Amino acid sequence: MAGRVAIVEVAQISGGDSKDNYYDQAYLVTKEVLAKAGVTKDEVGAVVSSASDIFHGGISCASAYYNEAVVAFLKNSSRQDGESLFALVYGVMRILSGHYDTVLVAGLCKGSENPPNDTCTGMFGDPFYLRPIGMNETVAASYQMRLYMERYGITEEQCAKVAVKNLHNALRNPYAHRKGRYTVDDILNSGRIIDPLTTLQIAPKSEGFVAMLLASEEKAAKLTGKPVWFKGYGSSLDTFHFGDRDLLQGQLKNAAAKAYRMAGLTDPRREIDLAEISEPYAFQELMWYEDLGFCGEGEGGNLIDSGVTRTDGELPVNPSGGVLANNPYVSRGLQRAVEAFLQIRGEAGERQVAKKVKTALVHGTHGFAGQCHAVAILGSQE
């Protein structure tokens, strides 16, 4: 890999329901990131966006719809489906290829115009086996949670603690959709959706328009005094059929290992200062701790108990409130990258963590019980 890629600026719009329409939100977030970077739309080399037709308000071919709103008119553009971190890494590739020195990366999802998330995720199922039994992401997660608790003796209280922490963190995040001061009991008594999952342990359906300007090293030097560097990426896909998978031995370890190798990290637990991870279901944050190497197998419950992952802890995880606080399905991965960027730059406002953040981990997942994972490492250091 020759050369390096920096994130120059970021912008985000999020929340539960906006008065602005899709076009306005797509345009405003794009305009904001370009204004912050001091770049005109004509100076943007290429545009890589992410959106999914199934999460796009009933309009197919998402990028056809918002093409000019993300300044892609008469530019070389492309779109990634499902996971917005795919768009981040594709943007990085375009710069590393030497073809472009700036790329606008966008993640777009207007939850308020979509049906319930699981009406959409149910469409991931094949028509023969999974569709007829009503499989969707929440059903899949309930299997995974039960298995996780049984195999490792993790308690429902430990799972609920993730929601307590993240929804509390979200109080300091003006971009969060759902937030509040809850107790473990509040979380456990918030109403069972699918046993053992309760309402507050399941991510909401949110809006999320995220834009990011990437630049080559040379270009970044002209645009910002505080570049945040793209340092590594890994992603991995699991097999489709449920019966073929061990739901507790997924692909996140593999994705993380690739990202750590690329970023040159050998002791991620110590080298990573902060993590923004995708936990559409509270217990998954504990599982992902283990797969990311933040603790040993089956020790996710102990880690949350220890307070290490609190905002004031040694390794803050989801100081933004994470996906439990704001869940624009497709753009949630890129939203994690935006939050990591802000923490690295020290610009996260009230949610800025106490410790200095040099290296941050960003994670996205989509699919039944985490069928696909993507991990990116960002950092302030060259």
Add this chain to the structure above:
Amino acid sequence: MGRAVAVVGVGQTRHGRRMDVSYPELVREGVMAVFEDTGLTPDDIDGVVSGTMPSMMEGVALTHFYFADAIQAVGKPVLKTETCGSTGMSIAHTAYYWIASGMADVILAVGHEKMNEGDSQATMTTVAEPFYQRPFISGAPGVFSMQSAIWKDRFGLSDEKVREAAAYISKTHHDSAFDNPYAHIKIRTTIEQIVNARIITYPVRLLDVCPNSDGVCAVIFASEEKARKMGRKVAWVKGIGYRGDEYFFGDSDKAEWVSAIEAAKQAYAQAGIKNPRKELDVAEVYNPFTFQEMMLYECFGFAAPGEAPDLVLKGTFARQGELPCDPSGGVLCTNPIGASGLIRVAEAALQVTGKGGAHQVPGARLALAHAMGGVAQFNGVMILGSEL
């Protein structure tokens, strides 16, 4: 710019109405074909790019999940590239950038569609937003027939001449499809049948329009080092270009279609092509509609604006002509949409490596592949050559 990238092998399914297989089985058939062609195995692949039309087409969303096994992506990084009709070309571009960036050496690109599982025109109607465009833009023929009419009007072309030239294109492509073992529609037809075929959307008649096909195309891209090690003829990526117009049909000039013109210009500049009609040996133009194909010839500099029908009737773009276009029979005879753009790349690669079989253009060394999509918005181009 970047590292050199080559197409080292291609695979296609037999395209058509494939009710003999399920959708994942069809995908697997296409993917296995490229492994057979290259002698590579899934272990040699660093990452997979896949893509298709909107989920409404077959009723399964985010198909990289369902096809994880069929595309041999388990345990690997994937990218899921979708840009409507130009998806197949955008998949090829993604594979190119992945390798050119240095982040991978060998990438499998897979485009797939099984259109007989659903209602393609209903699906494409949902590309238009519900307030202004959807009430009158129904499916692809609506959009592209309007575009043909705008073009004809702009250059004062007579209905008769354009009709005659379109029929010539239809006849030659339908004949060519017999030389392509993977083509879907194989019918012997006459000019008389073509001009009298049932109207779909004026001026488009049944034999001016592509079919609904089930089909998959898989292409393996590799870095220069890996490609040379394989010791076989490969097709080098010489240039790539892509442009997108505004969404609302009335906002952009569709007769001198700027996104097509600019996409080709970008690719030509990279490939050092100044006179495309002379320098290119063959072109695979994405041609679901005969009328639109002529307009695209002009956008790509194969003909001056308004000149395409005359050149078509002179045989300039026929198999023995100066610049043979769509010797495979093109999209007109085979259109599994998510695969169609990638099939253009595969066909261009076959031509410049001399593997075109019965539809080989003798001595082809430089080829253009193209795809388009959106509400007449997107155009993507890739130039492939036999020499780096």
